[in-house]
Amino acid sequence: MKNGGGRTSRIRRRKLFTSSESRGVNESYKPEFIELKKWLKDRKFEDTNLIPARFPGTGRGLMSKTSLREGQMIISLPESCLLTTDTVLRSYLGAYIAKWQPPPSPVLALCAFLVSERHAGDRSPWKPYLEVLPKAYTCPVCLEPEVVNLLPKPLKAKAREQRTHVQEFVSSSRDFFSSLQPLFSEAVESIFSYSALLWAWCTVNTRAVYRKRAPRQCFSAEPDTCALAPFLDLLNHSPDAQVKAAFNEETRCYEIRTAVSCGKHKEVLICYGPHDNHRLLLEYGFVSIRNPHACVYVSKDVLVKYLPSTDKRMNQKISILEDHDFIENLTFGWDGPSWRLLTALKLLCLEAEEFVERIVTHAAVRRPALELLARESRGNARYSANLRYK
Numbered sequence: 001m002k003n004g005g006g007r008t009s010r011i012r013r014r015k016l017f018t019s020s021e022s023r024g025v026n027e028s029y030k031p032e033f034i035e036l037k038k039w040l041k042d043r044k045f046e047d048t049n050l051i052p053a054r055f056p057g058t059g060r061g062l063m064s065k066t067s068l069r070e071g072q073m074i075i076s077l078p079e080s081c082l083l084t085t086d087t088v089l090r091s092y093l094g095a096y097i098a099k100w101q102p103p104p105s106p107v108l109a110l111c112a113f114l115v116s117e118r119h120a121g122d123r124s125p126w127k128p129y130l131e132v133l134p135k136a137y138t139c140p141v142c143l144e145p146e147v148v149n150l151l152p153k154p155l156k157a158k159a160r161e162q163r164t165h166v167q168e169f170v171s172s173s174r175d176f177f178s179s180l181q182p183l184f185s186e187a188v189e190s191i192f193s194y195s196a197l198l199w200a201w202c203t204v205n206t207r208a209v210y211r212k213r214a215p216r217q218c219f220s221a222e223p224d225t226c227a228l229a230p231f232l233d234l235l236n237h238s239p240d241a242q243v244k245a246a247f248n249e250e251t252r253c254y255e256i257r258t259a260v261s262c263g264k265h266k267e268v269l270i271c272y273g274p275h276d277n278h279r280l281l282l283e284y285g286f287v288s289i290r291n292p293h294a295c296v297y298v299s300k301d302v303l304v305k306y307l308p309s310t311d312k313r314m315n316q317k318i319s320i321l322e323d324h325d326f327i328e329n330l331t332f333g334w335d336g337p338s339w340r341l342l343t344a345l346k347l348l349c350l351e352a353e354e355f356v357e358r359i360v361t362h363a364a365v366r367r368p369a370l371e372l373l374a375r376e377s378r379g380n381a382r383y384s385a386n387l388r389y390k
């Protein structure tokens with residue numbers, strides 16, 4: 001078949017891309033969404049202008065039924081719909097958490113509750129929510145080692161760290177799960193299996209909204225900031241989405257308002273944060289094609305490889321950068337090198353005399369010397385960013 005490369009086929013391709021990106025296929029008729037809507041209504045959630053739909057670019061998300069005005073409330077989810085550590089403490093797990101030593105983390109409590117409720121099946125009051133949760137995830141911890149091996153080096157290292165973290169999270173919680181045995185007729189090992197806990201961990205990590213709770217004695221010192229927000233958690237990410245999202249202490253609802261107007265039948269997106277694609281893949285299992293925060297990580301090996309091998313001070317310079325946490329997260333973005341990368345490069349490129357004068361002989365004031373380099377680099381990074389847009 002001939003591969004069309006002419007002007008007409010380019011225009012056709014472009015049109016297809018634009019229309020398929022904005023048009024979603026309504027999924028609100030699906031039984032699981034009808035059940036979810038009833039469940040939300042029972043908990044005083046008012047109907048919204050949004051419906052579940054599937055989009056070619058982003059997958060399942062929420063679509064506007066009507067056009068939306070700037071500042072319009074699009075979701076107001078009552079506290080009673082949120083799944084938080086309060087929900088867990090009020091449940092049958094509460095007494096077990098309260099007496100367990102050392103205290104479990106807030107995330108462990110949420111994961112244990114999710115696994116236990118999913119195991120309860122039809123008996124779970126959370127069933128309509130559990131039914132719409134993804135069955136599997138695409139975060140690196142879920143990928144086969146051969147796939148992880150194909151990732152760029154710094155990301156590969158972070159993906160392996162994530163796997164180790166989850167494995168430790170599960171193995172260090174085994175005794176806690178054993179303590180829950182009186183609640184179940186089946187063996188807890190089969191209920192709280194690695195795959196069940198991996199699913200729960202990914203559910204919390206890819207879907208939870210930020211809702212800070214004061215520390216409590218029954219939990220470990222890790223911050224308690226995750227809340228699962230049914231329906232609201234169907235919103236996909238766009239780096240340039242403009243919405244305002246926060247828990248309103250007066251209305252006791254998690255509220256989302258548009259910051260700009262939005263057309264009818266468009267996907268409504270929120271911004272998960274100014275994340276680069278490494279972070280999006282690690283935390284959410286996807287990458288964003290036109291990501292203004294996309295960047296390339298520069299490893300220590302690459303830095304050393306392209307600097308003069310004759311520099312006798314290279315090892316000393318590298319260890320100064322390591323000591324001051326300036327060897328990780330060095331990146332090139334759309335605007336050129338980040339100020340961290342510029343700082344590292346400045347230090348590594350200092351001539352012997354200047355290096356001795358500015359850094360070595362002032363060992364006691366090394367931090368301020370580095371800070372000065374960093375400040376100069378911040379200025380340069382901003383300057384190169386401005387140049388790009390002129």
Ligand SMILES: C[S@@+](CC[C@H](N)C(=O)[O-])C[C@H]1O[C@@H](n2cnc3c(N)ncnc32)[C@H](O)[C@@H]1O
Nearest residue numbers: 058059060206207233234235236237284285286
């Ligand atoms: C809070 S959920 C959003 C709803 C989700 N799409 C669903 O079907 O349940 C976050 C997950 O949605 C997916 N996602 C969000 N934004 C995306 C995007 N721009 N492109 C592709 N997938 C996206 C990722 O799998 C991410 O982990």
